Amino acid sequence: xxxxxxxxxxxxxxxxxxxxxxxxxxxxAALVVGGAIAATHDYENVHHDxxxxxxxxxxxxxxxxxxxxxxxxxxxxxxxxxxxxxKKIALKLAVPNYPNDTLVFSxxxxxxxxxxxxxxxxxxxxxxxxxxxxxxxxxxxxxxxG
Numbered sequence: 001x002x003x004x005x006x007x008x009x010x011x012x013x014x015x016x017x018x019x020x021x022x023x024x025x026x027x028x029a030a031l032v033v034g035g036a037i038a039a040t041h042d043y044e045n046v047h048h049d050x051x052x053x054x055x056x057x058x059x060x061x062x063x064x065x066x067x068x069x070x071x072x073x074x075x076x077x078x079x080x081x082x083x084x085x086x087k088k089i090a091l092k093l094a095v096p097n098y099p100n101d102t103l104v105f106s107x108x109x110x111x112x113x114x115x116x117x118x119x120x121x122x123x124x125x126x127x128x129x130x131x132x133x134x135x136x137x138x139x140x141x142x143x144x145x146g
Contacts, residue, residue, distance in 0.1 A: 008081030010146020011119035020079045020107040029099040035067030063097035075105040076139045088140040095131040118142045
């Protein structure tokens with residue numbers, strides 16, 4: 001198996017309005033439960049117990065915000081590359097993310113600026129599933145000047 005190499009986006013090559021590639025992630029029960037328990041130590045039963053989620057009025061177990069935040073961070077840094085630094089994520093949740101769905105991310109560069117000797121871009125993003133918008137927000141990344 002070959003190792004994947006990611007190219008870095010440079011600050012000089014990015015313009016306001018640059019569209020990030022759309023990517024999708026299958027939402028499985030393993031992702032929802034594993035993200036809650038193993039990755040984020042969130043033992044709230046609605047994230048890992050189907051019956052508890054149903055009793056709380058949900059259709060099934062649903063993704064916690066920490067897992068969503070991690071997926072957003074991965075989306076942004078996969079685009080920006082290994083020389084980038086994720087500085088900030090501001091995230092709002094809307095509809096739940098249930099298993100047996102697909103989460104589709106898209107985004108665009110909203111702002112490009114320099115601050116504290118760093119070359120920064122602000123990216124607005126959305127994560128959408130079959131119910132609608134799951135995650136909306138902005139992220140800030142430091143990029144190499146290029």
